[in-house]
Amino acid sequence: MSSEILVNIGPQETRVALVQAGAAQEVHVQRASRHGLTGNIYKGSVQRVLPGMQAAFVEVGLERTAFLHVADMLPPPVNGESLPAVTQLLHESQQVLVQVIKDPIGSKGARLTTLLSIPSRYLVLLPHEPHVGVSARLEDEAERARLKGILEELQQRLAPQFGVIARTAADGVEPAALEADLAFLLRLWQAVSTQARGAKPGTLVHGDLPLAMRTLRDLMGTDVERIRIDNAEEYHNVKQFAQSFVPQAAGRIELYEGSAPIFDLYGVEDDIDRALQRKVELKSGGHLVIDQTEAMTTIDVNTGAYTGHRNLEETVLKTNLEAAQAIARQLRLRNLGGIIILDFIDMAEADHRGQVLRALERALADDPARTQIYPFSPLGLVEMTRKRTRESLGHILCEPCPTCAGGGTLKTIETVCHEITREVQRTARQFEAKGFLVLAAPAVVQKLMDEQSADLAMLETTLNRPIRLQAEAAYTRETFDVVPL
Structure with missing residues (x-):
């Protein structure tokens, strides 16, 4: 499916939209006053060790202390081995080099790891985990074997003490490009480690790329026809970055000089407005009701005005199948993560429930965030999880209502x-x-x-x-x- 990336540059805000088939699928927002933290590397100081939680609070210079769990300090255990006690790994006032793996969300501080990873266009460098891997999203076994063979040779020759993972973008890439990418990552890590040695606790040691360039690195695939940027200065910066690090994409970057705002193309601005509302209309006349809480997100499917032409079961199935497509898009557009409960309209036939689950799985197949879907529960609910690494669109663009204090209702x-x-x-x-x-x-x-x-x-x-x-x-x-x- 062909797609475009639209980049809107404002005085204090950058917005990026990924558009596929004429509809926005992802929206990313970065503000000067509130940068995303995921991927940033900090020199931290352990403030408090919590043996009962197998975790510690670490001061990294943010508004709230960040959270570091023992499972995020060691590779996954093998053969049923248990994790060591956190007190064996950390003590108060200890200095640690940590990376943010989840932005602060709600009242929770950022989540950290000591298993650092530094991404580039094709590869991810793992300074503390010496192994070779290939992204699970690359499904072709022959290509996986080719990439693994190339990386094993490069690792042994250039970086035996490091780990290397091939990203999805490495599909079909020549060995010379992969070697250049690894050499760049090794130079970058050398600079990071040098800066970390002289840094004081609470200092940002390495920040991720600005949003426009990060999008080019992460979203730019072979199916992206072009990137349109509505600011001449940012266009030249991104073009220069692409020529150095993503040369095959440089020719697809364009300066947008249209009279209409760039996010009016394909109705992206309207999609953002609708993504902030509870109710999502379906073409059939049904609708979704999406409620996001700190613990989970619930999505209720209703038939609304749609009554079908044959019988109730046909109406229910058609609405649920359409809802599965809409749910997958809304999860990605709103960047909803964590535990998600889907309340489809009750279906009497097991075959219809299977059709809806398969439709949901297909619709989520292109979602870059990892998802896990479980079968219908005895109560007719579908439970699923979606990996959450940054705040949802609603949390970035909105704040609790001062009148109802975020409750959503007022006393009569x-x-x-x-x-x-x-x-x-x-x-x-x-x-x-x-x-x-x-x-x-x-x-x-x-x-x-x-x-x-x-x-x-x-x-x-x-x-x-x-x-x-x-x-x-x-x-x-x-x-x-x-x-x-």
Whole structure:
């Protein structure tokens, strides 16, 4: 499937969209005030060791201390071997060279590893794991064997103490290009290790590439027809980078000089707006409802206005098959990760459930993030996981609503009126006041004066003290004050 990469450069923000078949599939955002941290290497200092969690908190100069688990310090154990105690590996105030493998998300700090990896166009260098591997996304066995043979020879000759992994982009690449790539990585690691030796704890030792160049490195495949950039300076920078590191892509980089904003092409701007909403409309008339929490994401499938032409089972199957395609795209577009629960419409036939699962697997096949899908549960739910390394699009572009504090709902006006009544009674017991002044939002005051006026008069009689109401335009619905007079 042919695709394009659109790069939009703003004064303090860079946005990149991967477009396939005329629709945005991925959107990446980097702001000057908030860079992604994944891939960055820091000189850290161990602040606290947690034996019960087999982990430690490490200070690397970020807003929150980062998290380092013992499993991210050693290669996977073999033959059922257990991991050593974290106290055997770390102690407080110890200095460690660490790399961010997950950006801070919500209230959680960044996740770290001491198993460093430095990527280039075709290869990944592993300074502390001397082995040779090939990306699992390369499925052709003959090509896997060819690449492994080339890398084993290069490793033994140039980097016997390092590990090397061939990336997906290495498919079909000549040995000379792979050797040049490895030589570049070795020079880069030499510079990183030299800087790390003299760095103080809490220092960034090596940062990943800027977003536009990182996209060129990570997303540029043989199916990408062109990269369009709407800023002349960035265009020249990316072009120069490509000529040095991705020469076969240099001819596909273009300066976009159209009159319309670049993200208006293919409706990318509209796709971003829709990706921030809970409800996703399906062409059939059905819809998805996507709810993201810190623990997991749930996606509910509904038939909506679609009723089909034959029977209910046909309607359900058609909607679920369309939903599987839409879910795969939304997960990638919104960059949703972690645990994901899919609530498809109930299907009576096992064959239909199998069709929906297979459709979901096919739709996720091109997703660069690793996914794991499980069969339908007894409750009719599909559980899946998607590897999460950076914050979702919603977390980058949005913040919790100051009115509802991120809850998504507000108390009704009637509920607030009852709370005010109880607060007046509570204040009357605490203070010897001649009366009470209630400050509340205009809509709440109006309700108290109209529908709740009889109850308010009864309360004044019970307390034998007047209650005065005052509307405050600056108050939100749930905000009020009861002032003793």
